[in-house]
Amino acid sequence: MKEKTVAIFNGYYIPHLGGVERYTYNIAKKLTEKGYRVIIITTQHDENLTNEEIQEGIKIYRLPIKNLWKNRYPFLKKNRIYHSLIEKIEAESIDYYVANTRFHLPAMLGVKMAKAKGKEAIVIEHGSSYLTLNNPVLDFMLRKIEQLLIGRVKKDTSLFYGVSNEASEWLKTFDIKAKGVLPNAVAVDEYFNQKIEKDEKKLTISYAGRLIPQMKGVEILLSTFSKLSKERKNLELIIAGDGPLLNEVKRKYSQKNIKFLGYVPYEKVLEIDAKSDVFVLMSRSEGFATAMLEAAMLENVIITTPTVGGARDIMPDETYGYIIENNETKLFETLTKVLDNKEHMRLMQKKISKNVLENFTWEQSAKQFIKVFNELDEK
Numbered sequence: 001m002k003e004k005t006v007a008i009f010n011g012y013y014i015p016h017l018g019g020v021e022r023y024t025y026n027i028a029k030k031l032t033e034k035g036y037r038v039i040i041i042t043t044q045h046d047e048n049l050t051n052e053e054i055q056e057g058i059k060i061y062r063l064p065i066k067n068l069w070k071n072r073y074p075f076l077k078k079n080r081i082y083h084s085l086i087e088k089i090e091a092e093s094i095d096y097y098v099a100n101t102r103f104h105l106p107a108m109l110g111v112k113m114a115k116a117k118g119k120e121a122i123v124i125e126h127g128s129s130y131l132t133l134n135n136p137v138l139d140f141m142l143r144k145i146e147q148l149l150i151g152r153v154k155k156d157t158s159l160f161y162g163v164s165n166e167a168s169e170w171l172k173t174f175d176i177k178a179k180g181v182l183p184n185a186v187a188v189d190e191y192f193n194q195k196i197e198k199d200e201k202k203l204t205i206s207y208a209g210r211l212i213p214q215m216k217g218v219e220i221l222l223s224t225f226s227k228l229s230k231e232r233k234n235l236e237l238i239i240a241g242d243g244p245l246l247n248e249v250k251r252k253y254s255q256k257n258i259k260f261l262g263y264v265p266y267e268k269v270l271e272i273d274a275k276s277d278v279f280v281l282m283s284r285s286e287g288f289a290t291a292m293l294e295a296a297m298l299e300n301v302i303i304t305t306p307t308v309g310g311a312r313d314i315m316p317d318e319t320y321g322y323i324i325e326n327n328e329t330k331l332f333e334t335l336t337k338v339l340d341n342k343e344h345m346r347l348m349q350k351k352i353s354k355n356v357l358e359n360f361t362w363e364q365s366a367k368q369f370i371k372v373f374n375e376l377d378e379k
Contacts, residue, residue: 098122212245
């Protein structure tokens with residue numbers, strides 16, 4: 001039987017940090033294990049990276065990009081190297097085209113390449129709201145640009161999927177009915193690699209993610225914890241993440257039981273998750289929050305808001321975790337409820353972890369991809 005080739009088009013790919021990058025890496029690895037040949041078409045965001053290489057059996061093409069906003073939005077640099085790489089990619093015998101981050105130019109390129117070969121690209125939605133710069137004028141312009149870009153993608157394919165039910169619902173904004181969900185997931189071995197021993201004498205609340213103005217929820221968490229810890233002496237808050245807000249919040253919330261770690265590598269985040277009791281992620285909009293998913297796997301009670309993608313997927317009701325309004329009063333009330341009943345907290349931690357380990361693994365996601373591939377073969 002002929003080896004099938006999957007081409008995945010991404011704005012960025014590892015070592016660039018991001019949820020989409022890790023999603024792509026894990027799916028690519030799992031599909032490779034299952035006998036598919038996987039190639040990644042992405043961008044050369046770092047000049048130390050080569051334009052072509054093979055990593056873990058995965059072929060990577062990195063298209064050159066301009067220096068302008070190179071780590072935020074990859075503008076393709078159509079020079080001699082670019083055209084040479086495009087020729088090589090077009091010469092590949094590709095069976096399935098997958099495009100992540102639809103508004104990035106490499107993803108749009110993948111959709112067009114698929115159409116030129118008489119195929120339709122599978123477009124995966126990783127968001128659950130419009131992009132924002134917290135500026136009404138700029139946000140209005142961003143919306144118009146996003147609408148324009150997705151209009152172009154819609155002309156070349158009808159195969160849209162979300163990484164969560166929220167992401168699939170979000171596509172309706174653009175008059176797109178998602179074909180289904182190709183979910184974000186966790187690596188099961190990470191669960192067994194971590195010794196999950198919670199400190200019975202201390203209760204730890206954690207957050208992991210970027211500290212940016214758009215993330216108002218981090219400040220809500222800090223303010224709530226500051227008040228809560230005046231009433232309780234056995235609490236600790238760990239904030240893992242870097243960003244423009246870091247120095248400001250470190251000054252504003254300088255107390256012994258709040259630890260600001262700044263940037264921490266992936267492995268360290270998992271260690272924090274394993275020690276933490278409660279993971280709080282407020283006011284974040286994305287398709288399926290990886291940090292939340294991993295914290296749930298490593299037995300944390302999850303407290304989040306309706307704007308966080310994937311929340312309802314892993315928490316179908318309040319016996320799994322809490323989806324609350326994005327305000328300090330509600331967070332204080334919910335944390336108090338959780339911390340007042342440690343036995344119930346432990347039961348909830350086990351229940352959500354079991355749900356994630358059984359239903360949101362890369363093995364499960366890869367099976368969903370293969371099902372979609374088989375459906376395309378039958379057309």
